Amino acid sequence: MNRFAALLDRLAYEPRRNAKLRLLTDYFRHTADPERGYALAAMTGALTFKEAKPGLIRGLVEERTDPELFRMSYHYVGDLAETVALIWPAPGHQEAAIPFPQGGGDIGPGHNNPPHVPSLTEVVETLATMSKSDLPAKVAGWLDALDETGRWALLKLITRELRVGVSARLAKTAVAQLGQVEPDEVELIWHGLEAPYQDLFAWVEGRGDRPETSNPAPFHPPMLAHPLEDEDFGKHAAADFMAEWKWDGIRLQAAAGRDGDGRSVRRIYSRTGEDVSRAFPDLLEALAFEGSIDGELLIVREGRVQSFNVLQQRLNRKAVTPKLIAEFPAHLRVYDILFEGTEDLRALPFAERRRRLEALVARLADPRIDLSPLVPFASWEELAAARADPAAVGAGPDAEAIEGCMIKRADSPYLPGRPKGYWYKWKRDPYLVDAVMMYGQRGHGKRSSFYSDYTFGVWRDGPDGEELVPVGKAYHGFTDEELVKLDRYVRNHTVNRFGPVREVEYGKEKGLVLEVAFEGLQRSTRHKSGVAMRFPRINRIRWDKPAAEADRIETLEKMLERGEKEVHPLKDRQTERSKA
Amino acid sequence: MALRSTDILTQTPQGLYCPLGDFHIDPVRPVQRALITHGHSDHARAGHRSVLATRETLRIMGVRYGEGFAGSTQEAPLRESLRIGDATVRFTPAGHVLGSAQIVIEAGGTRVVVSGDYKRAEDPTCLAYEVVPCDVFITEATFGLPVFRHPDTRAEVRKLLDSVALFPERAHIVGAYALGKAQRVMALLREEGYDRPIYLHGAMERLTELYKSEGIPLGETPKVAASERAKLAGAIVICPPSSIQDLWSRRFPDPVTCFASGWMRVRARARQKGVELPLVISDHSDWDDLCRTIRETGAGEVWVTHGQEDALVHWCTARGIRARPLHMLGYGDEGEAEEPQAATAEAGDGA
Ligand SMILES: [Zn+2]
Ligand SMILES: [Zn+2]
Numbered sequence: 001m002n003r004f005a006a007l008l009d010r011l012a013y014e015p016r017r018n019a020k021l022r023l024l025t026d027y028f029r030h031t032a033d034p035e036r037g038y039a040l041a042a043m044t045g046a047l048t049f050k051e052a053k054p055g056l057i058r059g060l061v062e063e064r065t066d067p068e069l070f071r072m073s074y075h076y077v078g079d080l081a082e083t084v085a086l087i088w089p090a091p092g093h094q095e096a097a098i099p100f101p102q103g104g105g106d107i108g109p110g111h112n113n114p115p116h117v118p119s120l121t122e123v124v125e126t127l128a129t130m131s132k133s134d135l136p137a138k139v140a141g142w143l144d145a146l147d148e149t150g151r152w153a154l155l156k157l158i159t160r161e162l163r164v165g166v167s168a169r170l171a172k173t174a175v176a177q178l179g180q181v182e183p184d185e186v187e188l189i190w191h192g193l194e195a196p197y198q199d200l201f202a203w204v205e206g207r208g209d210r211p212e213t214s215n216p217a218p219f220h221p222p223m224l225a226h227p228l229e230d231e232d233f234g235k236h237a238a239a240d241f242m243a244e245w246k247w248d249g250i251r252l253q254a255a256a257g258r259d260g261d262g263r264s265v266r267r268i269y270s271r272t273g274e275d276v277s278r279a280f281p282d283l284l285e286a287l288a289f290e291g292s293i294d295g296e297l298l299i300v301r302e303g304r305v306q307s308f309n310v311l312q313q314r315l316n317r318k319a320v321t322p323k324l325i326a327e328f329p330a331h332l333r334v335y336d337i338l339f340e341g342t343e344d345l346r347a348l349p350f351a352e353r354r355r356r357l358e359a360l361v362a363r364l365a366d367p368r369i370d371l372s373p374l375v376p377f378a379s380w381e382e383l384a385a386a387r388a389d390p391a392a393v394g395a396g397p398d399a400e401a402i403e404g405c406m407i408k409r410a411d412s413p414y415l416p417g418r419p420k421g422y423w424y425k426w427k428r429d430p431y432l433v434d435a436v437m438m439y440g441q442r443g444h445g446k447r448s449s450f451y452s453d454y455t456f457g458v459w460r461d462g463p464d465g466e467e468l469v470p471v472g473k474a475y476h477g478f479t480d481e482e483l484v485k486l487d488r489y490v491r492n493h494t495v496n497r498f499g500p501v502r503e504v505e506y507g508k509e510k511g512l513v514l515e516v517a518f519e520g521l522q523r524s525t526r527h528k529s530g531v532a533m534r535f536p537r538i539n540r541i542r543w544d545k546p547a548a549e550a551d552r553i554e555t556l557e558k559m560l561e562r563g564e565k566e567v568h569p570l571k572d573r574q575t576e577r578s579k580a
Numbered sequence: 581m582a583l584r585s586t587d588i589l590t591q592t593p594q595g596l597y598c599p600l601g602d603f604h605i606d607p608v609r610p611v612q613r614a615l616i617t618h619g620h621s622d623h624a625r626a627g628h629r630s631v632l633a634t635r636e637t638l639r640i641m642g643v644r645y646g647e648g649f650a651g652s653t654q655e656a657p658l659r660e661s662l663r664i665g666d667a668t669v670r671f672t673p674a675g676h677v678l679g680s681a682q683i684v685i686e687a688g689g690t691r692v693v694v695s696g697d698y699k700r701a702e703d704p705t706c707l708a709y710e711v712v713p714c715d716v717f718i719t720e721a722t723f724g725l726p727v728f729r730h731p732d733t734r735a736e737v738r739k740l741l742d743s744v745a746l747f748p749e750r751a752h753i754v755g756a757y758a759l760g761k762a763q764r765v766m767a768l769l770r771e772e773g774y775d776r777p778i779y780l781h782g783a784m785e786r787l788t789e790l791y792k793s794e795g796i797p798l799g800e801t802p803k804v805a806a807s808e809r810a811k812l813a814g815a816i817v818i819c820p821p822s823s824i825q826d827l828w829s830r831r832f833p834d835p836v837t838c839f840a841s842g843w844m845r846v847r848a849r850a851r852q853k854g855v856e857l858p859l860v861i862s863d864h865s866d867w868d869d870l871c872r873t874i875r876e877t878g879a880g881e882v883w884v885t886h887g888q889e890d891a892l893v894h895w896c897t898a899r900g901i902r903a904r905p906l907h908m909l910g911y912g913d914e915g916e917a918e919e920p921q922a923a924t925a926e927a928g929d930g931a
Contacts, residue, residue, distance in 0.1 A: 006739075012847070013856045019747065026746055065726065066898065072891045073727045077846055086727035086845065148731065148845075446848030480852055481825075 001146060003031065004039050004120045005153035012164040020166060024174030028201070037196025038124045040175060042157060044168040045274055046195055049127035051160040051318075052135060057084055060140050064089050078448030081159060085151035088143050091115065115145035121196070127158065167272030169221065179204035184220075191215040191267065191275065216257030219269040220292060220338050220346075221416035225406060225423035232424065233380050240411070242350065243375040243383055244335055245390060246404045246425055248308045249296040250315070252276070254332060255339075256287045279320055283330045286368040289360060290341045295334030296372065298401065305331075305401040334361060335372040335406070338414055346414035353414065375405060383407070387428060404428045431521070431559055432539060433458065434550045436468055437512045440490030442500040443475060450483055451490035451502060454538065456514050460529075460553040468506055469529045469553060474516060477537030486541065511547030515540040521560045531556050583688035585716040585881055588667065591906055596694060596718070596885075600687050601664035603632075605694050608910035615656075615669065617696025618680035619644070619759055622911050632656050632664075634671055636679025636794060640759065643786050656681070658707075674698040675709030676863050677760030678791060684712050692716040693877065697912070699862065700869040701730060704767040705760070705796050709873075717879035721887035722864045722912050723842050730842060730866040736859045737768045740816070743836060743857055748814045751832035752857070755824035755839040758784050760863050762818050763791045765840050766798045768861075769816065779804045779812060781819035781828070806831075825854055842866070871895060886911040 007027045014020050028036050041047045061070060061084045070087060077083040118126075123142065130138060139158065143151050156162045172190060173183040175197075181204045189211050193200055202208030256266040266287040268277045277284055280297075299306040299314060314328035337357040338346050345353050354374075361371050375393065377383035383405060386392075391399035404427035412422040435456035443452030453475040457468035478486060489504070489512055496503035505511060517539035524532035531553075590597050595607040603613040610627035617623055617633075619640030624633070626645040630652045631638070641649050656662065656671040658681065663669075671681035676697040683694045693714040700709050723730075744752055756762040762784050769778060777800040780788060785803050792798055804817060809831040823829055824837050842862025843849040850858040865873060870892060874882055882896050882903040889905030896903035 010743075010857070013850060013858065015856065022746060066895075068894055069726050069891055072888075072894075073725050076725055076888075077727055078848060082847060083727060086729065089726075148729070446851050448848060449846075450852070480854065483852070 001118050001120050001123060001142075001154065002150045003027075004035070004042075005146070005150040007039070008153045008156075008162070008164050009149045011166055014165075017170065020170060021174050021177065024166070024171060025177050028175060028178055033198045033201060034196030035119055035121050037198060037201065038120045040171055040197055041124075041195035042120070042162060043164075043166050043171040047124060047157075049124065049158075050132075052139065052158040054080055054159060056136055056139070057081070057155060057159070060084075060136060060143070061087065076448060078443075078445040081155035081161065082152055084143075085148055085155055088148075088151055091144055115141065117145045117150070118142050123154065123157070124195075167274070169219075169273040172273075175200065175204055179206055187220075187273070188215055188218050191218070216259050216265045217255035217267040217292075219253060219255065219267075219273040219275075221273070222251065222253060222271055222294060223336075223414050223416060223423060224418040225408075225425040226418060226420065228407065228424040228426040238377065238380050238383070240409055241407050242354070242410050243377055243386075244372045244406045244408070245375060245395060245398075245402045246406045246427065247296040247298060247305070247333055247372065248401050248403045249298040249311060249333070251294075252297045252332060253292060253294055253338075254283070254287050254334075255292040257290050257342075279315075280330050281320060282325045283332055283368060286332070286364070286366045288366070289364060291337065291343075291360070292339040293332075293334045293357065293360070294336035294338060295332045295369075298331045298333055299328050300331035301329065305333075305398040307401060330368070332369045333372045334369060336414060349411040349413065350408050351410040383426075387426060402428075432515055432517050433471075433555060434513050434542060434545065435471060435516050436506050436547045436550045437489075437504055437514055438468060438470055438506055440486070440502050440504060441473075447475075447483070450487040452483055452487065454486065454490075454514065456516060457506075458529075458551045458553050458556065466508070468511075471527070471529045471531060471553070471556065472516065472518070472533040472536040474514075474536040474538050477517065477539055478541065482538075482541060486538075506547060508548040509546075511550075513542035513545040513547055513550050514538050515542055521556060523560065529553060529556070531560060583690045585690065585692060588685055588687050588690060588692050589694070589716070589718070591908070595908070595910075598664075598667055598685055601667035601669065601685070603664060605683055606696065606911075613664075614650075615683055616641070617674065617683060617694065618676055620677065620697065620757075623696060626650070630654065632662075632669075634658065634679045634681050637681070639790060640679060640787065643790055661686075672710050672712055673707035675700060675703060675706060678706045678763070678794060678796070680706060682710075682712065684714070690715050692718065693879075694718045695720070695873075697722070697864055698873070699865050700873065701733065701862075701866075703764055703863070704771065705763045705791060711873065711876045713876075713878050715879060716881045716883065717874060717877045718883045718885060719870060719874065719892070720864065720911070721870060721884045721889050721892040723862065723866050724870055724884070724888035724892040726867045726891070728842060728845055728866045729868055730845070730862045731860050733764075733768055733861050734772065736840075736861050737765070737772050740838060740857065740859060741769075741772060741774060743838075744814060744816065747834075747836060750834040750836050751809075751812045751814070752816045752838055753824055753829045753832060753835045754816060754818045754859070755821040755837070755841075755853075755855075756818050757841075757863075758820055759787050761840055761861065763788055763796065763798060764863065765818060765859075765861065766801060767796065770797065770799050774816070775799065776815070777802050779815055779817040781817070781823055783820050783823075784818055821853075874901065 007023060010023055011020055065087055073087050074083045126138060142154055146154060172186045176183045176186045192215055193211060199208060199211040203210050251271045253269040256264060259265050266284050267275055268280050268283060270276050299311045317324055334357060337353050340356055345356060358371060361369060375386050377386060387405045390402045395402055407424040407426055409422050435458050437454050438457045439455040440451035441453040442448060443450055453473060455470050455473045457470040459466050460469050490502055493504040494502040495505055516536050518533040518536040520534040522532045523530060588598060588600060594604050594609045594611050596605040603615050604611045605615045606617055606623040607614050612629045614628040615632045616637055619637045624641050626649040628650045631650040632654045633656055635655045638653050638655060658671055661668050661670045666687055668686040670684045672684055674680040674682045674696050676699055680696060682696060685692045691714040693712050695718060697720050698709050754765060756765050766778050780801050780803050782803055788801055813833040821839060824839060829835050836857055837855050838857040838859055839853060839855045840859040840861040842864055844858030844860045880902060882901055884892050884905045885908045893903040893905050
């Protein structure tokens with residue numbers, strides 16, 4: 001387990017795909033069966049034990065630590081599993097845990113026999129069979145035996161929060177690289193295999209035959225789009241492209257086929273090849289076709305697409321109950337087809353695939369699956385207008401779930417990855433406003449040691465002259481480097497402290513101007529200013545700008561009245577900025 | 581009758597002050613007479629009228645600030661008592677960096693120990709910490725939370741060497757404070773049998789030479805020439821923390837960003853700095869060692885100068901030890917975040 005933990009630890013910090021691959025391959029090469037197979041299962045989400053609740057872990061640590069010290073530590077670290085992993089008083093290391101002995105005397109040196117360090121195999125096999133009531137004692141024993149990194153990995157594993165930036169696809173690619181096998185070949189047989197995958201390893205290492213399973217509904221790596229840059233307009237003719245709305249949902253691939261016995265096999269994959277079928281039984285029911293289609297997961301209630309927040313509420317629930325399905329009905333809005341039956345359509349032009357897709361959707365005639373409509377346009381200007389106001393060109397009430405446009409070459413083949421020159425995403429411009437920082441708050445999780453959440457305000461007329469009224473709070477949009485500077489700014493300009501919040505200096509003569517970008521405005525009675533921003537973020541820090549020149553509340557009022565009707569809500573500002 | 585602790589030591593804007601001997605300890609502003617615990621720039625500043633410190637600390641200050649860093653200097657021989665005014669003073673090893681010392685003050689039957697920064701873990705580049713029983717113990721709390729338990733440094737260094745073996749085509753850029761941490765990392769690498777040259781950023785050079793001249797073997801440590809950077813595939817390069825993310829380090833072949841610091845224990849900290857290989861190596865006491873040291877001194881009263889004061893004060897209070905936080909400004913504090921960016925190479929407490 002410590003070895004697996006060391007791998008996860010290293011992966012969690014490594015940003016480069018190729019380096020991750022090397023770390024994974026190195027681990028698989030130097031780790032024996034069945035341990036490496038369970039590691040592969042852990043990283044591909046194929047382990048099936050029942051997860052431990054955070055409450056169980058809290059309970060264990062509370063029995064062993066001073067509650068006040070635990071509270072301070074948790075506040076500092078920001079992550080429960082990590083805090084517990086670090087604070088856990090291992091035997092022989094109990095300074096923090098045990099009250100000072102009355103009348104002096106030292107704490108003994110701890111156990112003479114070091115506790116048995118569990119392997120990942122032991123952990124997985126035990127969890128699969130153990131009764132719930134035995135779990136706490138077992139977990140405590142493991143935590144005693146492991147080091148800090150081992151404890152962290154164990155806690156993440158058993159609470160099913162293992163996220164180390166490795167997709168299922170990457171893990172399978174690493175396995176393929178143990179031998180002379182293409183990752184797609186692993187993909188094709190993957191869904192017939194089971195942990196600990198001894199047959200798979202034997203095959204890729206040339207010690208055994210190709211496992212006798214084939215996946216009738218395999219995953220194929222999706223095609224991704226580039227963000228559209230200003231200069232792209234000049235390079236491309238509008239007539240060569242087709243456009244769709246960009247939906248604010250989750251990209252999915254739905255695949256269906258027949259196994260050797262003629263039974264229908266249906267699967268839903270995430271963008272990275274994770275099999276997420278179990279989370280969407282309602283959608284699975286609708287996959288009455290053979291082939292592979294590409295689309296966006298949305299929640300549609302009474303024919304109307306719901307916001308991403310609503311979708312998130314479904315994704316956040318672990319148990320998929322009939323009630324959840326009824327309340328959050330899953331919907332697939334499709335925009336491409338990769339296979340029809342066993343026919344590979346990926347080399348066909350996009351326009352041709354689109355016709356095949358339209359025919360398929362029409363045959364399905366299922367309200368849970370529909371087409372993402374094409375957005376008609378004759379020039380880039382026309383598309384810009386459509387993008388700025390989707391409702392006016394037929395998006396109707398769904399306009400709120402539209403993030404912008406997807407622009408695809410009509411002759412584009414379906415290529416895995418992010419090939420250049422074919423697909424573009426063109427997001428809507430955000431609104432911008434210059435506001436003054438008023439409060440800084442300590443962040444959570446990985447930013448718990450920084451003042452990373454900023455409340456900002458704009459000017460309005462108050463009883464004693466102009467005053468700042470808070471209009472929102474933002475905690476992203478800046479780089480790590482800027483975060484360091486903002487954090488230092490908060491610390492050096494604090495005038496008041498309220499728990500984790502610091503009030504900073506602000507006024508006509510002093511204060512830091514933040515250029516805030518946001519996606520929309522709503523009236524709000526909960527906010528003192530009467531308006532609430534959607535997705536505000538720090539677009540730029542205006543170290544140079546005097547606070548007195550920040551925007552006034554009237555600017556926001558006007559934006560609110562205008563709604564999102566204008567083509568370029570930012571036009572003036574952008575020209576001002578490009579001059580600056 | 582024994583003196584009260586506050587008769588011996590008080591807190592002034594300049595730092596801790598002993599009225600009986602009319603001197604400050606590690607003052608943050610220029611004073612008449614300064615006693616300096618160690619050479620980190622948040623403790624040892626230039627411009628005092630007179631400075632009393634260990635021979636090594638005086639040398640370090642000379643390297644950092646030039647020979648005229650104080651009006652006059654006096655060497656404090658370790659473990660020998662000196663009379664200053666109505667106080668008796670003695671310097672004892674603190675185990676933090678080369679030359680680091682605790683300052684023991686005695687007057688009227690009361691003994692106060694100002695520990696400065698200290699650690700209990702083994703360090704081949706400096707003398708080990710010596711426990712001095714006392715009435716009042718003045719401690720730092722840089723890592724004063726029970727989540728900070730520094731691991732075995734050898735395992736951390738092996739992590740680095742394993743990575744060098746797995747990625748022989750990449751340069752490993754290790755951020756480490758120029759005084760103490762850098763040399764300790766070099767010494768640890770040598771102990772693990774690494775005998776290739778260890779390349780240094782220019783900011784490391786003079787202090788490393790000073791360590792070598794004090795008889796600490798660090799092997800071959802060439803300075804990286806600008807023209808050479810692109811050729812250093814597979815090399816280990818040590819540089820100031822501020823350089824690991826800047827242009828300087830990007831010239832190396834596909835660099836692996838490493839950082840040797842106690843802060844690396846917390847993932848969020850490592851990520852914020854864009855570190856890919858965190859090495860938990862600290863020159864400060866971890867939580868267990870802070871608690872152990874307080875107990876071993878037998879002090880009935882503890883003052884906590886800087887760091888995570890609240891947790892340590894809580895721990896003391898729960899054990900019947902009177903304790904108070906001093907919330908002193910100008911020292912390491914809770915993070916590098918507050919250090920002036922440009923000065924990190926020189927400044928910086930060896931967290
Ligand atoms: Zn310090
Ligand atoms: Zn120091």
